[in-house]
Amino acid sequence: APFGQAACGPNCTYKDMVMCFPQLGAESDWRTADTASFKDEAAKDGFQLVFSDAQQKQENQISAVRACIQQGVSVIALPPVVEDGWDAVLTEAHNAGIPVIIVDRSVSADASLYVSHIGSDMKLEGQRAADEFNKKFPDGAKILELSGTTGSGAAVGRAEGFRSKLNANIEIIDSQTGNFTRAEAVPVMQAFLQKYKAGTDFQGIFIHNDDMGLGAIEALKAAGVKPGDLFIVSVDGTRGGFQAMIDGWFQADVECNPLLGPQVAEMSLKIMNGQAVEKNVLTNETVYYPDNAAELLPSRKY
Numbered sequence: 001a002p003f004g005q006a007a008c009g010p011n012c013t014y015k016d017m018v019m020c021f022p023q024l025g026a027e028s029d030w031r032t033a034d035t036a037s038f039k040d041e042a043a044k045d046g047f048q049l050v051f052s053d054a055q056q057k058q059e060n061q062i063s064a065v066r067a068c069i070q071q072g073v074s075v076i077a078l079p080p081v082v083e084d085g086w087d088a089v090l091t092e093a094h095n096a097g098i099p100v101i102i103v104d105r106s107v108s109a110d111a112s113l114y115v116s117h118i119g120s121d122m123k124l125e126g127q128r129a130a131d132e133f134n135k136k137f138p139d140g141a142k143i144l145e146l147s148g149t150t151g152s153g154a155a156v157g158r159a160e161g162f163r164s165k166l167n168a169n170i171e172i173i174d175s176q177t178g179n180f181t182r183a184e185a186v187p188v189m190q191a192f193l194q195k196y197k198a199g200t201d202f203q204g205i206f207i208h209n210d211d212m213g214l215g216a217i218e219a220l221k222a223a224g225v226k227p228g229d230l231f232i233v234s235v236d237g238t239r240g241g242f243q244a245m246i247d248g249w250f251q252a253d254v255e256c257n258p259l260l261g262p263q264v265a266e267m268s269l270k271i272m273n274g275q276a277v278e279k280n281v282l283t284n285e286t287v288y289y290p291d292n293a294a295e296l297l298p299s300r301k302y
C-alpha cells in the first residue's frame with residue numbers, strides 16, 4: 001500500500017479519520033480563524049480532530065505530535081511555529097507510518113519526511129509589500145520593519161521576499177520582532193519612536209501581520225502620530241486590518257488566508273485512500289487597499 005494509506009483504504013470516509021492538529025498558538029486573529037476553520041470542517045465532515053494549543057512553544061508542539069503518534073491518529077496536520085528542529089519528531093511519525101501534512105508555515109526538514117505542504121507563499125507576500133513601497137517612494141525612503149516570530153517560516157519568508165524586491169533607494173533602518181502579537185508590538189513600536197522621529201527619520205513601516213499593526217497603531221496614536229503621516233503596509237487582511245485601512249492607518253494589506261481546514265481535510269482523506277497528492281499547494285491571494293475596504297469589510301470571514 002502507498003505510504004499513509006489506512007487499513008480502510010481505498011474506501012475510507014471522514015468517519016474513519018482522526019486528524020491530529022497541534023496548533024501552534026492563539027497569537028493572532030489569523031490564528032483564531034485558522035483554528036476555527038479546522039474545527040468547523042471536522043464538525044461538518046464528521047471526522048475527529050485532536051486539537052491542542054502549543055502557546056507558541058515548539059517543545060509543546062513536539063510533545064503534542066508525539067502524543068498523536070502514540071494514539072495512532074490517521075494523519076497529522078502540523079503548523080510549525082518555527083522552521084528548524086523538526087527532523088527527529090517527523091522521522092518518528094514517518095517510522096510509525098503516520099502521514100504528516102505541513103500546514104501554513106514551512107519546515108527546513110527534508111521533504112521526504114512529510115507528504116505535502118499546504119499554505120501561503122510567504123516570500124510572495126513580502127514581495128507584494130515591497131511593491132507598495134516601491135510605488136509610493138520612487139525617490140527613495142527610510143523605513144522600519146516590525147517582523148513576526150523569529151525563525152518562523154512566515155517571518156523568514158516575508159523578510160526575504162521583501163528585501164529581494166525592495167528598491168535599492170529604500171533603506172530598512174531597523175527591524176525588530178513583535179512575535180506576531182498585538183501586545184508585544186506595542187513596546188517595540190514605542191522603542192522605535194524613542195529612537196527615530198516619525199516622518200523625519202523614517203517615512204514608512206512594513207509590519208508582518210495585522211495584530212502587530214494594531215499594536216503599533218496604539219503606540220503611534222499615543223505619540224501623536226496621525227493616520228497617513230506614515231506609509232504602513234501590513235499582512236493578513238483580517239477585519240482589524242480592514243478597519244485600520246478604513247481609519248487611514250494602513251495603506252495596503254497583503255492577504256494571507258487562514259481558512260485552510262477544508263483543503264487539509266480533503267487531502268488527508270486522499271492520503272488515507274492511497275491517492276497521490278501534490279507536494280506543495282499554495283494558497284491563491286491578493287492585496288487589499290483602503291479604497292474599497294469599507295465595502296469589503298462586512299463580507300470578511302475573519
Ligand code: GYE
Nearest residue numbers: 028030105154180209256
Ligand atoms: O500571518 C500571523 C500569524 O503563519 C501565516 O501567523 C501565519 C502567520 C500570520 O500569527 O498573523
